[in-house]
Amino acid sequence: MNNTVLRKITMLQLVLVLCSICYGQEKTATDQGIIELGKKHRFYSKVLNEEREIWVRVPTGYNVDKASKYSVVYLLDGPNNFIYTAGLLRQLEIRSVPKSILVGIANTNRSRDLTPAIMEEGKVKSNSTMGGADNFMKMIENDLFPFIAQNYSINGFRTLVGHSYGGLFAIHSLATKPEMFNAYLAISPSLWWNDQKVVSYFEERLKANPDMKGLLYLTIANERGKMLGGLLKLVGVLESEAPKNLRWDYKVHPNEHHGSIPVVGTMEGFHFFYKDWHMTDLLKEQDKFGLRAFEWRAEKIKNEFDQEWVLDYDMLSDFLYRLNEEKRFQEQLETALYLIETGKKEVEFYEAVARSHIGLKNRAEAIRYYKEAYKLNPGYPPVVRMLDSLNVNKTTLYTLPATTKAELKKYIGKYSDGENVQSIAIVKDSLSITIKDHYIKTTGKLVFMGDDTFYSTLDDFYFTVKFHFDKKEDKSPSFMTFRYVNGWTRKLGRSK
Numbered sequence: 097m098n099n100t101v102l103r104k105i106t107m108l109q110l111v112l113v114l115c116s117i118c119y120g121q122e123k124t125a126t127d128q129g130i131i132e133l134g135k136k137h138r139f140y141s142k143v144l145n146e147e148r149e150i151w152v153r154v155p156t157g158y159n160v161d162k163a164s165k166y167s168v169v170y171l172l173d174g175p176n177n178f179i180y181t182a183g184l185l186r187q188l189e190i191r192s193v194p195k196s197i198l199v200g201i202a203n204t205n206r207s208r209d210l211t212p213a214i215m216e217e218g219k220v221k222s223n224s225t226m227g228g229a230d231n232f233m234k235m236i237e238n239d240l241f242p243f244i245a246q247n248y249s250i251n252g253f254r255t256l257v258g259h260s261y262g263g264l265f266a267i268h269s270l271a272t273k274p275e276m277f278n279a280y281l282a283i284s285p286s287l288w289w290n291d292q293k294v295v296s297y298f299e300e301r302l303k304a305n306p307d308m309k310g311l312l313y314l315t316i317a318n319e320r321g322k323m324l325g326g327l328l329k330l331v332g333v334l335e336s337e338a339p340k341n342l343r344w345d346y347k348v349h350p351n352e353h354h355g356s357i358p359v360v361g362t363m364e365g366f367h368f369f370y371k372d373w374h375m376t377d378l379l380k381e382q383d384k385f386g387l388r389a390f391e392w393r394a395e396k397i398k399n400e401f402d403q404e405w406v407l408d409y410d411m412l413s414d415f416l417y418r419l420n421e422e423k424r425f426q427e428q429l430e431t432a433l434y435l436i437e438t439g440k441k442e443v444e445f446y447e448a449v450a451r452s453h454i455g456l457k458n459r460a461e462a463i464r465y466y467k468e469a470y471k472l473n474p475g476y477p478p479v480v481r482m483l484d485s486l487n488v489n490k491t492t493l494y495t496l497p498a499t500t501k502a503e504l505k506k507y508i509g510k511y512s513d514g515e516n517v518q519s520i521a522i523v524k525d526s527l528s529i530t531i532k533d534h535y536i537k538t539t540g541k542l543v544f545m546g547d548d549t550f551y552s553t554l555d556d557f558y559f560t561v562k563f564h565f566d567k568k569e570d571k572s573p574s575f576m577t578f579r580y581v582n583g584w585t586r587k588l589g590r591s592k
Contacts, residue, residue, distance in 0.1 A: 133182050134198070139243050143235040149202040150240070151175065153182045154248070155195035157513045160575050160589035167196045167253035167403065168244060170236070170277070172210065172262030174200025180359050181257070188363070191411075193370040194403055196255070197248055201240070208232075210261035212268045212297075214290050229268050237276060253401055255279040255369070259358045260286050263314075264294060267330065270312060271298040278401070279311035279369045283361035284319060284354055287326025295330050302337040309341035313365040317357035318350045372396055379418060382427065390434075409442065409584060416448040425455035443472040443581055447479055462486070467493055473560055475543060475553040476581055497546040501525050504544070506572050507563055511588035518578065518588055529554075529561070548573070 134153035141148050151174050155166065169185070171177055178200040189195045203209065208225055209232035244250060256277040258266040263285025270280045271294070287295055302308065312334075316327050331346050338344060345368055352360055372393070381389040397403060412435065419428035429452035432445045450465035463486055469479045471494050483490055504527055511518045519530040520542070527542040529552060540554030548563040558581040563573035575589045 133179065137243070137247070139239065141235045141239045143231060143238055144204075146204060148204065148235070148239070151178050151198075151200035151202065152244075152248070153178070153185075153198040153200075155189055155197065156186070156515050157195070157587055158197075158249075160513055160587040162249070164195075165249050165251040167194055167255065167401070168248075168250050169196050169198045169255045169257060170240075171198060171200045172256070172258040172265060173206070173260075174202050177257075177259065177358060177362075181362055184359070184363050184366070188366055192374050193366050194373065194401070197244070197250065199240075199244060201236075206261060210258070210265040211289055212264070212294055229265055230272070232265070233269055233273060233276070237273075251403060253278050253403060255281065257281045257283070257362060257365070258285070259283040259361070260354070261289075263287075264289055267298060268294050270310065271301040274305070274308050274310055277310070279313075281313050281362065281365035281369075282315075283365070284316045284323065284357050285314070285327065285330075286323070287330060288322030292322075292326050292329060295326060295333060298330065299333045299337060302333065302339065306339050307341065308339045310343075311369050312342060312344040313361075313368045314344070314346035315357065315361040315364060316346075316348055317352040317354050319354060324348075370401075372400070379415070379422075382415075382419075382431070409444075413444050413448075416445070420448070420451050420455065423455060425452045428452040429456070441472070443469045443476050443479065446472060447476070447482075450479075450482070459486075463488055470494060473551045473558065473581060474545075475551045476558050477553065497544060499525075499544045507548075509572065510591040511576050511578075512591045513586055513588050516588075517591065518576075531557070 134151055137150050137152060138147055139150075140146075158166070169181070171181055178198070181200070182198055185193070185196060185198060205225070205228070208228040210229060211226050212229045213227040254277045256266050256269060256279070258264070258281070260283075263282035264287060266280045266282040267285055267287065269276060314327060314330065316324060327346070327348075334342075334344055347364065349357060349360060381393070385392050394404075416428055416432055419425075419431065428448060432448035432452065435442075435445045436449070446465050446469035450462045450469060453459075453462035453465065463483075466479055466482050466486070467488070469476065470483060470490065473479070474490075474494050474496075480490070483493075501522060501524075504522055504525075507527060508520050508522060511520065517532050519532075521528050521530075523541065526544070527550065528539055529542050530537070530539045531554065538554060540552050540557075542550040542552045542561060544550055545560075548565075550561045552559060552561070560579050560581070562577040562579070564575050564577065565572075566574045573590065575587050577585060578588055579585045
């Protein structure tokens, strides 16, 4: 690996046009009028004996959460497809798919790299401008994979996305070396190439490899003739020969053309790959699996994607609320207690236990859990209101620890996940926090609870902030966990 160079991608005019999709991706420098989507890397490929370029985008929070490992999406024809794919992933990662690193592979000789070898009478026909797909696969496996592993925090799950010749390469790669990637997305693949021989080759490989496993999604636009014929021939092969562990599907889009299909196909493909990632109907799964619903889904995700499934607090809170609305108080009680017992000691789960006891006419138990919720966040209005309605004296429940202005100074600073900035500053003898995102900018007060933890009520936002120190002797935290009640959690690193 020679002369690695990191350079920022500053595609100002183009990105500004697309910023409604990308929502000010990852890092912003608004004073300079620049929006950064990622970085360029250059590395030397020993396999191809040439320098190669890739464009890399990391997900929101990547530079803060050093411990997590991420799946990688390898995107063929990188520069042509990088911007919209980064924007789509950014939106899908909110709930529909896991956070991923996007690697766009730039071309040096597209026709050579993305087309399989031409065979004549059982021998490879020599052609320096076409038929180099096998060498390109070796470059990805022997040069690119190690480069990404050395420079980024990754897990073992890889996705390959290709359009046109790139889709042809994806099918050839799955047939030749299916273990290289876990998921393959082939968008309007040029399967007409070399008289559709890649389809025949794929059929041979399926018959010879009944244990082939993975994910495959195929899509095509309003293309006819050999383009559509090649895809339908491949679909026929899959319908008759696909192993049970190869999950696949396809769709024809008559209202899209060859240039527009990549956007639609990419979103569709990721929805197909991760159809089980997002729990769309918790009540249905609760009815089927009971308290095992959460464990069942975590096990399913682990087995299929080798990734940890993180419970979505927004969804869980909504789910507990729905159980309460449907007067399924006993199920609400058991579910909330289960979440607490498995380590998710959040104020809304204690409140859910209390609400279920109200429904079950257990006043004493309801008060007990409302008190526990109050101790977790004395500023959470629903709990405060219920304790007042139950005539509970809150002053005996929790005493805020004393702290001085000097002690608070260590928390002062700006913290960012690369997208939003939270500014912490002293106001009198307490801290204030300024929240900025795409929709709001507002300032509120943080109240010290001890153990580097604060709570705040800010208009309709109720949250806790936990500061973290890398080392005991550090005078200031390296990051903070910003946890919305009835909302999401994110880690924010200290901004310099």
